[in-house]
Amino acid sequence: xxxxxxxxxxxxxxxxxxxxxxxxxxxxxxxLLFGWIGQLRQDGELLSTFTTYHPVPLLERMQWxxxxxxxxxxxxxxxxxxxxxxxxxxxAMTGVLFILQKEYKLxxxxxxxxxxxxxxxxxxxxx
Amino acid sequence: xxxxxxxITAIAAGFLGALLGLGGGIIIVPVLTLVYHxxxxxxxxxxxxSIVATSSGAAASYLKDSLTNLRLAVFLEVGTVSGxxxxxxxxxxxxxxxxxxxxGIFLFFSAVMMLRKRGDHVSTINHPWAESLHLDGAYPDDxxxxxxxxxxxxxxxxxxxxxAGVLSALLGIGSGIFKVLAMDGAMKLPMKVSSxxxxxxxxxxxxxxxxxxxxxxxxxPEIAAPVAIGIIIGSFVGARVMVKMPARRIRQIFVVxxxxxxxxxxxxxxx
Numbered sequence: 399x400x401x402x403x404x405x406x407x408x409x410x411x412x413x414x415x416x417x418x419x420x421x422x423x424x425x426x427x428x429x430l431l432f433g434w435i436g437q438l439r440q441d442g443e444l445l446s447t448f449t450t451y452h453p454v455p456l457l458e459r460m461q462w463x464x465x466x467x468x469x470x471x472x473x474x475x476x477x478x479x480x481x482x483x484x485x486x487x488x489x490a491m492t493g494v495l496f497i498l499q500k501e502y503k504l505x506x507x508x509x510x511x512x513x514x515x516x517x518x519x520x521x522x523x524x525x
Numbered sequence: 526x527x528x529x530x531x532x533i534t535a536i537a538a539g540f541l542g543a544l545l546g547l548g549g550g551i552i553i554v555p556v557l558t559l560v561y562h563x564x565x566x567x568x569x570x571x572x573x574x575s576i577v578a579t580s581s582g583a584a585a586s587y588l589k590d591s592l593t594n595l596r597l598a599v600f601l602e603v604g605t606v607s608g609x610x611x612x613x614x615x616x617x618x619x620x621x622x623x624x625x626x627x628x629g630i631f632l633f634f635s636a637v638m639m640l641r642k643r644g645d646h647v648s649t650i651n652h653p654w655a656e657s658l659h660l661d662g663a664y665p666d667d668x669x670x671x672x673x674x675x676x677x678x679x680x681x682x683x684x685x686x687x688x689a690g691v692l693s694a695l696l697g698i699g700s701g702i703f704k705v706l707a708m709d710g711a712m713k714l715p716m717k718v719s720s721x722x723x724x725x726x727x728x729x730x731x732x733x734x735x736x737x738x739x740x741x742x743x744x745x746p747e748i749a750a751p752v753a754i755g756i757i758i759g760s761f762v763g764a765r766v767m768v769k770m771p772a773r774r775i776r777q778i779f780v781v782x783x784x785x786x787x788x789x790x791x792x793x794x795x796x
Contacts, residue, residue, distance in 0.1 A: 412588055416587075427757055458742070483736075503658055514603070
């Protein structure tokens with residue numbers, strides 16, 4: 399019985415976190431939209447330049463955008479970064495919830511997933 | 526203007542995806558590569574960004590219906606995220622042709638799976654891991670009665686999730702089909718619980734590789750922005766009108782389209 403009450407509480411708290419994530423998606427979506435419109439006005443048609451694969455690391459592109467004061471590109475990248483970090487935030491908060499509920503095994507797993515996400519992100523950095 | 530056309534295409538992809546219960550990736554990657562001739566690696570990265578956006582935005586609605594098994598989702602995310610890391614590493618060694626070939630095979634498999642009749646079942650035996658982690662649960666059925674279910678073959682499910690994670694990172698898809706297949710077929714979860722839990726997990730799986738692709742430089746806002754915005758708008762509208770649309774007929778037409786596109790992708794992979 400106690401476990402069922404805890405489950406319901408956990409469900410409600412997770413629901414609140416997920417509702418917060420929706421706000422995050424809206425913020426990142428707005429950043430992406432304004433950034434994209436700005437880029438369109440500034441540079442015009444760009445899609446045809448992506449037919450061949452030449453990746454430029456994010457940090458390099460952001461440095462370039464800062465140097466050139468390209469606000470549109472910066473805004474679009476900020477939107478992308480917020481978006482990608484939202485599930486990470488959800489996993490972290492779920493882990494905290496499990497720990498608070500004294501569900502240590504599942505809490506540990508959630509933090510394991512969080513660690514794996516961080517490792518995965520780091521793999522994208524060209525050292 | 527191709528960018529605006531891409532936005533409209535993404536809206537259509539999100540709309541169709543919501544209507545058929547599919548992620549946008551299955552539609553957007555072939556469109557970007559075959560129609561707009563974007564490099565498949567950029568297409569995959571942009572698709573993953575759109576998956577993160579739709580899944581994060583809809584997470585609350587997946588939880589509201591009380592079908593999502595949160596404990597099981599967290600447990601299985603261990604498998605999908607490790608798989609996504611493996612998929613990202615593997616993708617660095619694969620040529621574009623191999624990705625086209627793999628995507629074509631995946632599309633064909635998806636078309637076959639869409640024709641499959643879904644039978645529902647409720648397991649009464651818990652695997653020891655499920656017992657220890659309290660992974661079993663209950664959900665309200667159509668009549669409003671609570672149906673309890675147990676979880677079988679948990680290790681097999683975890684291995685299957687690893688595979689789903691690999692495919693997600695390699696092909697820029699949510700891998701929902703494989704997740705549902707593992708939960709429904711191996712772990713013997715009720716279909717509704719499998720679908721809801723899979724949808725809930727998709728964002729975390731996709732973010733693992735999306736973050737890595739973003740940092741490596743595969744994600745270009747010029748492609749990812751219209752795709753993500755379009756799919757968010759399309760799936761939002763699609764979810765609202767889906768009850769009024771003849772989804773069965775659309776599904777039958779889509780299976781044919783999927784089969785044709787899969788052949789095109791395979792041919793491009795072989796060329």
